[in-house]
Amino acid sequence: MSRIWNLSRRGFLQGVVSTGAFVLGIRLVPEALWADAPGPADPLSSTAFHPNVFVGLEPDGTVVIVAARSEMGTGSRTSLPAIVADEMEADWRRVRVEQAIGDAKYGEQNTDGSHSVRSFFGAMRETGASARTMLVQAGAEQWNVPVSECEASLHTVIHRPSGRSAGYGSLAAAAAKLPVPAKESLKLKPRSAWRYIGKDASFYDLESICTGKPLYGMDAQVDGMVYASIEHPPVLGGKVASCDDTDALKLPGVRQTVTIDPFKPPHQFQPLGGVAVIADNTWAAFQGRQKLKINWDNGPNAVYESKAFRKEMEDTARKPCKVALNRGDVDAEFGKGGKVLESEYYVPHLAHASMEPPVALAHYRDGKVEAWAPTQDPQAVQETVGKVLGIPKENVICHVTLLGGGFGRKSKPDYVAEAAVLSKKVGRPVKVVWTREDDIKFGYYHSVAAMYLKAALGENGMPTAWLQRSVFPPIGSTFELNKTYGDGGELGMGWTDIPFAVANLRAENGPATAHVRIGWFRSVANIYHAFAVQSFADELAHAAGRDSVEYLLALIGPDRVIEKKALPADYDNMGGAYDDYPIDTARLRRVTEIAAEQAGWGKRKLQPGQGMGIAVHRSFLTYVATVVQVQMDDKGKVHIGRVDTAADLGLIVSPANVRNQFEGAAVFGASLALCSEITASGGVINQSNFQDYRLCRINEAPAEIHVHLVESDAPPAGAGEPGVPPFAPALCNAIFAATGRRIRELPLTRSNLV
Amino acid sequence: MIQLKVNHAAHSFDGDPEMPLLWYLRDILGLTGAKYGCGVGLCGACTVHQNGEAIRSCLTPVKAAAGSEIATIEGLGAQGLHPVQKAWMAHNVPQCGYCQAGQIMQAVALLKQKPRPTDQDIDHLMAGNICRCGTYQRIRGAIKAAAGEIA
Numbered sequence: 001m002s003r004i005w006n007l008s009r010r011g012f013l014q015g016v017v018s019t020g021a022f023v024l025g026i027r028l029v030p031e032a033l034w035a036d037a038p039g040p041a042d043p044l045s046s047t048a049f050h051p052n053v054f055v056g057l058e059p060d061g062t063v064v065i066v067a068a069r070s071e072m073g074t075g076s077r078t079s080l081p082a083i084v085a086d087e088m089e090a091d092w093r094r095v096r097v098e099q100a101i102g103d104a105k106y107g108e109q110n111t112d113g114s115h116s117v118r119s120f121f122g123a124m125r126e127t128g129a130s131a132r133t134m135l136v137q138a139g140a141e142q143w144n145v146p147v148s149e150c151e152a153s154l155h156t157v158i159h160r161p162s163g164r165s166a167g168y169g170s171l172a173a174a175a176a177k178l179p180v181p182a183k184e185s186l187k188l189k190p191r192s193a194w195r196y197i198g199k200d201a202s203f204y205d206l207e208s209i210c211t212g213k214p215l216y217g218m219d220a221q222v223d224g225m226v227y228a229s230i231e232h233p234p235v236l237g238g239k240v241a242s243c244d245d246t247d248a249l250k251l252p253g254v255r256q257t258v259t260i261d262p263f264k265p266p267h268q269f270q271p272l273g274g275v276a277v278i279a280d281n282t283w284a285a286f287q288g289r290q291k292l293k294i295n296w297d298n299g300p301n302a303v304y305e306s307k308a309f310r311k312e313m314e315d316t317a318r319k320p321c322k323v324a325l326n327r328g329d330v331d332a333e334f335g336k337g338g339k340v341l342e343s344e345y346y347v348p349h350l351a352h353a354s355m356e357p358p359v360a361l362a363h364y365r366d367g368k369v370e371a372w373a374p375t376q377d378p379q380a381v382q383e384t385v386g387k388v389l390g391i392p393k394e395n396v397i398c399h400v401t402l403l404g405g406g407f408g409r410k411s412k413p414d415y416v417a418e419a420a421v422l423s424k425k426v427g428r429p430v431k432v433v434w435t436r437e438d439d440i441k442f443g444y445y446h447s448v449a450a451m452y453l454k455a456a457l458g459e460n461g462m463p464t465a466w467l468q469r470s471v472f473p474p475i476g477s478t479f480e481l482n483k484t485y486g487d488g489g490e491l492g493m494g495w496t497d498i499p500f501a502v503a504n505l506r507a508e509n510g511p512a513t514a515h516v517r518i519g520w521f522r523s524v525a526n527i528y529h530a531f532a533v534q535s536f537a538d539e540l541a542h543a544a545g546r547d548s549v550e551y552l553l554a555l556i557g558p559d560r561v562i563e564k565k566a567l568p569a570d571y572d573n574m575g576g577a578y579d580d581y582p583i584d585t586a587r588l589r590r591v592t593e594i595a596a597e598q599a600g601w602g603k604r605k606l607q608p609g610q611g612m613g614i615a616v617h618r619s620f621l622t623y624v625a626t627v628v629q630v631q632m633d634d635k636g637k638v639h640i641g642r643v644d645t646a647a648d649l650g651l652i653v654s655p656a657n658v659r660n661q662f663e664g665a666a667v668f669g670a671s672l673a674l675c676s677e678i679t680a681s682g683g684v685i686n687q688s689n690f691q692d693y694r695l696c697r698i699n700e701a702p703a704e705i706h707v708h709l710v711e712s713d714a715p716p717a718g719a720g721e722p723g724v725p726p727f728a729p730a731l732c733n734a735i736f737a738a739t740g741r742r743i744r745e746l747p748l749t750r751s752n753l754v
Numbered sequence: 755m756i757q758l759k760v761n762h763a764a765h766s767f768d769g770d771p772e773m774p775l776l777w778y779l780r781d782i783l784g785l786t787g788a789k790y791g792c793g794v795g796l797c798g799a800c801t802v803h804q805n806g807e808a809i810r811s812c813l814t815p816v817k818a819a820a821g822s823e824i825a826t827i828e829g830l831g832a833q834g835l836h837p838v839q840k841a842w843m844a845h846n847v848p849q850c851g852y853c854q855a856g857q858i859m860q861a862v863a864l865l866k867q868k869p870r871p872t873d874q875d876i877d878h879l880m881a882g883n884i885c886r887c888g889t890y891q892r893i894r895g896a897i898k899a900a901a902g903e904i905a
Contacts, residue, residue: 072850355887403850
């Protein structure tokens with residue numbers, strides 16, 4: 001539900017558009033708050049007024065669209081404004097995109113969960129259509145002709161009978177005085193008239209990126225700034241016992257050192273603590289750090305040993321755990337005897353390793369902070385900086401730069417808080433630059449996970465009972481002390497929403513204690529859950545002596561929509577209304593068939609050492625199937641050949657961008673499947689840079705990635721994340737097909753296959 | 755005092771001669787096109803040209819650049835977009851874009867060395883440049899397209 005206001009001359013976009021501009025703002029009301037809608041009659045009279053979208057029209061015809069969501073490569077800074085421009089009949093070449101600062105007036109701004117287009121598609125269209133309708137009315141009034149004789153076309157209002165026309169800019173002042181049309185009266189453009197939606201508006205920042213313009217947090221500069229590099233406690237929760245900075249201070253360019261207080265548990269987004277070296281340039285700050293002599297008090301997390309922890313998690317998963325979903329009677333079915341298959345799977349911690357490490361510039365002055373940061377969540381910056389410095393969050397201005405990759409890491413603004421704390425201490429703007437080593441050693445890691453699966457096999461090898469247990473230190477441990485169980489969100493990612501037609505099915509979750517910071521990572525819990533479920537499905541197919549695709553389709557079963565009541569009460573469907581986004585097995589079947597067909601499944605002649613594997617997974621409300629082809633070389637190493645990914649994400653705003661996201665997801669999936677892994681010894685992370693936290697390079701990436709997008713009128717769903725989860729199981733299933741060797745742990749370096 | 759040229763302009767530097775060229779370019783000259791990614795020559799985000807050859811500026815001390823001609827991404831398109839930049843745009847290569855200045859500088863050097871690169875040439879000469887967003891397939895396509903333009 002939404003409502004639009006005419007905010008011209010109300011100062012809402014002060015500094016962004018001129019005072020003579022025509023400005024509309026729209027407020028989206030979440031389903032849960034519909035009772036409170038439609039909100040106050042005069043938006044400025046209420047502090048609760050939080051419009052999410054703004055569009056402005058300058059008298060010179062420039063259309064200004066405010067991007068309130070962060071751009072980290074997923075294209076939202078282009079796709080969302082393109083929707084507004086399309087409905088407005090604006091000329092894309094005359095659109096200027098302004099990045100919003102962090103401010104509650106924009107509503108929720110955390111760019112995560114692959115939901116920017118999904119959540120704002122309708123609102124963007126209504127905003128654009130309202131602006132267009134008002135401009136047409138302004139034109140009709142100016143010529144004193146009926147509105148029905150006028151229309152908008154590419155930045156111009158035209159009076160059809162007389163051929164008179166007026167540019168949008170010339171109508172801005174008149175439109176600014178008109179009331180907003182009732183939502184029911186809006187005429188949205190038919191799909192056939194779309195100019196940009198479903199076409200390909202060029203990536204807004206494309207040329208700036210290709211010419212090396214200063215766009216990123218790493219590039220931010222202000223007068224008088226100094227640079228900081230921080231030696232963090234090697235173990236989470238560790239404290240500085242003593243620090244000798246004598247040698248560091250002798251280096252040219254090093255100004256001072258500052259000890260940062262340790263966090264108060266739970267750590268949330270607070271700075272980790274440690275010792276910062278403040279210097280005249282980044283290099284001097286890095287050099288100074290190496291001269292620090294620090295004794296650490298490591299604290300209780302020094303017990304963390306990845307090997308032992310894995311065993312602990314596996315032991316937990318072998319015993320009954322907390323039931324998250326229960327259908328039929330699994331125990332009775334297992335009690336009947338007969339053929340049973342059991343398997344265990346393991347996925348390690350992963351680091352986001354965005355190419356731009358965490359970096360932020362902040363300036364503290366007179367109880368206020370101005371920050372420039374590559375952040376997915378500028379309001380979390382306001383809250384965290386406010387809390388850490390003890391100032392109201394309204395006193396924190398956060399400018400959002402482009403992000404050199406985010407993948408979930410940059411939803412956590414600990415690094416921005418560090419810059420703010422240091423700026424207050426040194427009395428100047430401070431730019432905190434994390435080294436790659438800092439990024440790898442002090443992440444908010446993707447959770448390590450152990451899974452146990454068991455099935456009883458009946459007629460034709462189909463499962464009559466299916467039991468699955470997953471154990472992982474939950475993301476909740478970052479926010480709450482002693483949190484050891486996953487929540488409905490994590491378990492709803494490929495575990496309790498398992499779409500297979502099995503009469504007796506139980507999904508469980510066991511406890512695990514976090515000893516490092518755990519956080520969202522592109523695709524989140526779907527990664528380990530899809531790996532276990534889709535690998536196990538392939539194991540069952542093999543046990544049944546059936547073709548993997550044919551068996552997978554049989555597991556998906558007849559086309560049906562899974563009823564909401566068949567899912568746990570806390571299943572959140574990624575915030576999507578279940579009626580709009582139900583689990584529809586027909587869509588799952590269709591992408592499976594398309595991926596198999598396009599890959600030439602069962603038709604392509606495979607040579608010795610070659611194999612094909614398939615996996616299918618619904619996440620972020622999008623249905624994705626991936627077929628991977630592999631070639632084993634004479635040393636027994638795997639090479640990824642062709643990849644076919646079929647995706648059904650409903651209506652697609654920017655197909656070129658979506659293809660890019662799915663191509664990238666295959667490479668991201670290849671990295672985590674082949675070679676990425678974070679481990680700890682004595683609570684210290686063992687990896688440090690790209691030599692031991694490995695990412696896929698061009699020569700290791702899939703040789704060809706073919707993305708097949710399903711044309712659909714269904715509501716838009718996620719694009720950034722859902723391509724990742726099916727990749728690793730499809731790859732491992734292909735290795736099984738090629739070699740007969742079943743891989744149950746990631747990455748493949750562990751199995752000597754890389 | 756170290757003398758060098760950056761994008762044809764003469765500069766002199768009397769700071770720490772061991773400072774990597776990357777930080778000299780970024781923090782001293784304010785040229786932020788070359789990016790910090792790893793600091794140890796493993797990712798290629800910092801790639802610039804020294805006398806026309808691709809180097810990792812994070813590993814090259816300023817003193818090693820003395821007397822040479824350094825070219826950065828900012829200089830590449832100064833006289834209109836380079837064919838590699840145009841190919842990058844036509845193929846919609848960038849996602850987050852952070853590594854792309856380094857990728858482009860590496861690709862420009864590659865095409866000087868191999869005007870008609872094969873897939874193996876590209877694998878070999880671009881393997882030092884990491885893209886976390888995974889744009890490799892488009893990088894490959896853009897390099898081949900640019901090769902056609904330049905040749």
